[in-house]
Amino acid sequence: MIHKLALIGFGTVGQGLAEILRDKAAHLRDQLSFEAHIVAVSDVLKGSLYHPDGLELATLLEVVKQTGKLTDYPESPGLQRGWDSLTTIRQSNAATVVEVSYTDINTGQPAIDHCRAAFESGKNVVMSNKGPVALAYAELAALAKEKGLRFCFEGTVMSGTPAIRLPLTTLAGNDIREVRGILNGTTNYILTQMENELEYATALKQAQELGYAEADPTADVEGYDALGKLVILANVIMNVPLTKQEVACQGISHLTLQDVAQAKAAGKRWKLIGRIKKENGRVTASVAPEMLPLYDPLANVMGATNAITYEGDLSGPITLIGAGAGRTETGFAILIDLINIARGNL
Amino acid sequence: MIHKLALIGFGTVGQGLAEILRDKAAHLRDQLSFEAHIVAVSDVLKGSLYHPDGLELATLLEVVKQTGKLTDYPESPGLQRGWDSLTTIRQSNAATVVEVSYTDINTGQPAIDHCRAAFESGKNVVMSNKGPVALAYAELAALAKEKGLRFCFEGTVMSGTPAIRLPLTTLAGNDIREVRGILNGTTNYILTQMENELEYATALKQAQELGYAEADPTADVEGYDALGKLVILANVIMNVPLTKQEVACQGISHLTLQDVAQAKAAGKRWKLIGRIKKENGRVTASVAPEMLPLYDPLANVMGATNAITYEGDLSGPITLIGAGAGRTETGFAILIDLINIARGNL
Numbered sequence: 001m002i003h004k005l006a007l008i009g010f011g012t013v014g015q016g017l018a019e020i021l022r023d024k025a026a027h028l029r030d031q032l033s034f035e036a037h038i039v040a041v042s043d044v045l046k047g048s049l050y051h052p053d054g055l056e057l058a059t060l061l062e063v064v065k066q067t068g069k070l071t072d073y074p075e076s077p078g079l080q081r082g083w084d085s086l087t088t089i090r091q092s093n094a095a096t097v098v099e100v101s102y103t104d105i106n107t108g109q110p111a112i113d114h115c116r117a118a119f120e121s122g123k124n125v126v127m128s129n130k131g132p133v134a135l136a137y138a139e140l141a142a143l144a145k146e147k148g149l150r151f152c153f154e155g156t157v158m159s160g161t162p163a164i165r166l167p168l169t170t171l172a173g174n175d176i177r178e179v180r181g182i183l184n185g186t187t188n189y190i191l192t193q194m195e196n197e198l199e200y201a202t203a204l205k206q207a208q209e210l211g212y213a214e215a216d217p218t219a220d221v222e223g224y225d226a227l228g229k230l231v232i233l234a235n236v237i238m239n240v241p242l243t244k245q246e247v248a249c250q251g252i253s254h255l256t257l258q259d260v261a262q263a264k265a266a267g268k269r270w271k272l273i274g275r276i277k278k279e280n281g282r283v284t285a286s287v288a289p290e291m292l293p294l295y296d297p298l299a300n301v302m303g304a305t306n307a308i309t310y311e312g313d314l315s316g317p318i319t320l321i322g323a324g325a326g327r328t329e330t331g332f333a334i335l336i337d338l339i340n341i342a343r344g345n346l
Numbered sequence: 347m348i349h350k351l352a353l354i355g356f357g358t359v360g361q362g363l364a365e366i367l368r369d370k371a372a373h374l375r376d377q378l379s380f381e382a383h384i385v386a387v388s389d390v391l392k393g394s395l396y397h398p399d400g401l402e403l404a405t406l407l408e409v410v411k412q413t414g415k416l417t418d419y420p421e422s423p424g425l426q427r428g429w430d431s432l433t434t435i436r437q438s439n440a441a442t443v444v445e446v447s448y449t450d451i452n453t454g455q456p457a458i459d460h461c462r463a464a465f466e467s468g469k470n471v472v473m474s475n476k477g478p479v480a481l482a483y484a485e486l487a488a489l490a491k492e493k494g495l496r497f498c499f500e501g502t503v504m505s506g507t508p509a510i511r512l513p514l515t516t517l518a519g520n521d522i523r524e525v526r527g528i529l530n531g532t533t534n535y536i537l538t539q540m541e542n543e544l545e546y547a548t549a550l551k552q553a554q555e556l557g558y559a560e561a562d563p564t565a566d567v568e569g570y571d572a573l574g575k576l577v578i579l580a581n582v583i584m585n586v587p588l589t590k591q592e593v594a595c596q597g598i599s600h601l602t603l604q605d606v607a608q609a610k611a612a613g614k615r616w617k618l619i620g621r622i623k624k625e626n627g628r629v630t631a632s633v634a635p636e637m638l639p640l641y642d643p644l645a646n647v648m649g650a651t652n653a654i655t656y657e658g659d660l661s662g663p664i665t666l667i668g669a670g671a672g673r674t675e676t677g678f679a680i681l682i683d684l685i686n687i688a689r690g691n692l
Contacts, residue, residue, distance in 0.1 A: 020660060024519070032518060154516075160661040162516030169515055169691065170500075170508030172378060173370070173681050297667050300646035314366060314678035315506040319667040321643050332660035335519050345515065345691045 003342055006040035006094035008085045008114055009101030013128050015061060016331025022057040034339050042088040046070050050080040052093050089117045098334055099127035105228050108135035119143045126337040128155030128330050134228040134244065137235045150341050155333030157229045158306045161322030167237045167310050169346050174312030176238055180275040181308035182301050183229040185324040186212045186220035187252050187272045189304045194260045212304055222251035223272060223287040230274035230287060238276060240283050250288040263291045269299045349688055352386035352440035354431045354460055355447030359474050361407060362677025368403040380685050388434040392416050396426040398439050435463045442687065444680055445473035451574050454481040465489045472683040474501030474676050480574040480590065483581045496687045501679030503575045504652045507668030513583045513656050515692050520658030522584055526621040527654035528647050529575040531670040532558045532566040533598050533618045535650045540606045558650055568597035569618060569633040576620035576633060584622060586629050596634040609637045615645045
């Protein structure tokens with residue numbers, strides 16, 4: 001069966017997904033019996049297209065690459081232009097809405113409304129947008145369940161590295177008592193460069209030049225990005241209805257080369273760690289720089305790479321290391337959600 | 347629905363599974379709607395029990411702990427004693443045969459015959475026994491498929507660390523081009539102690555005292571155990587019908603403290619690496635000590651811990667680190683297969 005998709009947003013992640021579907025269509029069909037058509041794209045800046053039989057991906061990607069807009073996509077019978085996001089969600093014949101618009105980590109909007117509209121019109125939601133999951137997970141998961149629909153968001157934590165699906169599927173049966181991780185690549189890159197004796201400000205500037213950090217780096221360096229991901233892990237993996245207001249959060253902007261040298265002298269290394277722990281019915285959670293001993297697998301994760309350790313009562317500690325961002329990696333995160341929806345699997 | 351199990355073998359892994367089912371029955375039922383009864387246990391040394399309504403786990407475990415045999419398990423109407431493994435597989439009312447007898451890595455027997463008998467009598471197979479998967483994967487997987495049954499063996503590689511299910515489920519859609527890993531805990535423990543300047547022979551003796559290495563350590567130190575696991579990964583994860591005869595295999599028994607010091611001077615570390623690579627339609631595979639740079643996540647995996655890196659074309663490199671053995675960990679490996687069979691998931 002062909003899986004019809006409506007993309008809300010067509011930036012890096014949406015284009016990354018479209019490229020994968022363009023380039024790997026035969027592989028996905030032959031190896032996994034998975035076939036998907038993008039029937040709609042609606043982007044606040046680029047414009048909007050809908051065709052009930054599907055859009056032609058090579059043309060779509062080429063038009064956006066050349067013009068930054070969807071306007072030049074060729075006319076054809078049945079093609080609809082100009083639908084806004086909510087109309088696209090409600091009126092298109094997609095089975096699944098792929099919500100890859102921008103993240104507003106304070107309000108979660110308009111993505112939360114997109115999710116509500118999708119579920120109310122009988123469509124699954126797949127997203128890499130952290131806002132709705134960090135701010136409204138309980139409500140949206142309940143709504144999806146009530147309607148018999150799927151709500152998937154592998155890409156919200158560690159992009160295509162299966163930080164969410166791994167514990168839900170391959171560690172099921174465990175009581176996961178603690179999760180701790182390096183959840184932000186920008187700060188891990190900066191800390192790695194500080195190990196190489198670059199001052200914090202210099203390392204940050206380098207991260208900005210490489211595109212790891214934004215012009216305003218606050219969300220990364222003060223730990224707010226990691227905090228959003230920690231809240232998602234608490235709610236989804238550990239069944240703890242944590243909100244971000246309940247988590248003590250400290251970033252890395254106060255760390256100096258002297259701090260780094262002191263850690264090194266003690267056989268340790270600074271990492272920005274998000275940590276949730278259940279103990280005797282009590283939950284503690286924090287985002288803060290921690291000095292980890294070098295024998296901890298997380299201490300050896302360098303550069304922009306992310307990692308998580310899950311402490312299961314049966315499995316023991318399991319550590320997962322991989323990319324935390326990237327066009328293809330996050331496009332893949334959307335794909336793996338779609339494949340598992342098609343399989344009827346978690 | 348209650349999942350009825352017949353255990354062939356009741357050593358460490360079988361008892362580990364029974365302990366988990368005894369201790370976590372309520373958690374598994376309430377959280378995952380998973381309920382399993384052990385209806386039969388057949389062990390060449392300990393004896394054999396079958397009751398169509400299920401055996402009482404606390405009693406079963408206590409009897410074996412006290413006497414090493416099943417003989418003192420109390421009489422009850424309908425209880426059957428003395429069935430051998432094949433009779434148990436064919437005649438019991440189990441839905442799934444849990445094959446946790448001893449591994450013969452040269453012949454795979456009698457476990458291969460146990461699998462055939464199970465599939466022919468309409469029963470799924472779950473196992474931690476490497477032999478049948480390393481030696482007869484294609485035949486057994488085809489037979490299971492033909493009969494519409496499941497053949498699961500998460501525990502054959504890295505015990506309960508999801509080395510097999512992670513790539514099949516959470517990395518599906520990727521072309522996995524290379525797999526490389528530390529697949530044997532004993533040799534990684536020895537190499538770690540050699541980093542601490544213990545001679546090979548001393549480190550091996552220590553590993554034997556700790557129960558990591560057998561009295562005859564050949565299978566571990568010459569790489570044959572890692573080789574069996576590499577063959578499983580090639581067949582199952584990479585769709586490469588590799589046999590163990592096709593893989594160059596070298597162990598660690600020739601390494602000296604001088605080799606270790608030379609690696610350290612070059613910023614590297616010796617690890618026994620199993621590696622399979624697909625490139626331009628050609629497959630290369632080896633088990634051999636390799637000097638890894640310290641920035642490789644595998645270089646930092648110390649002690650008896652295992653790890654694998656999967657190179658996916660979409661996900662990028664993903665590394666999984668966790669236990670490679672253990673009573674509860676391998677018992678969990680069996681459980682996670684059973685949970686996913688009950689879920690109808692891979």
